[in-house]
Amino acid sequence: MAVIKCANCGTTVNAEAEGCPDCGADPRTGEGAAAGLAAVENCAGCGTSVDAGTERCPNCGADPRTGEGGAKPGDSPQIDSG
Ligand SMILES: [Zn+2]
Numbered sequence: 001m002a003v004i005k006c007a008n009c010g011t012t013v014n015a016e017a018e019g020c021p022d023c024g025a026d027p028r029t030g031e032g033a034a035a036g037l038a039a040v041e042n043c044a045g046c047g048t049s050v051d052a053g054t055e056r057c058p059n060c061g062a063d064p065r066t067g068e069g070g071a072k073p074g075d076s077p078q079i080d081s082g
């Protein structure tokens with residue numbers, strides 16, 4: 001049985017496999033890796049882990065990159081510059 005190395009993660013994969021069992025990408029091209037491996041960042045407003053591409057924090061509703069826009073009336077804005 002022939003095996004190849006996944007072009008994306010290097011895992012040894014059955015040459016006839018359509019997808020790498022480790023990362024889900026096409027082992028011949030390295031493309032098509034599972035979306036679940038997307039980068040994660042912490043919301044600047046509340047610190048919750050959110051998908052790096054998301055526009056709003058699911059916890060506080062703010063923009064995760066700036067921490068602004070959260071639905072917190074009466075809360076004085078505190079921006080940590082650092
Ligand atoms: Zn792989």
Ligand SMILES: [Zn+2]
Pocket residue numbers: 043044045046047048057058059060061062
């Ligand atoms: Zn948040």
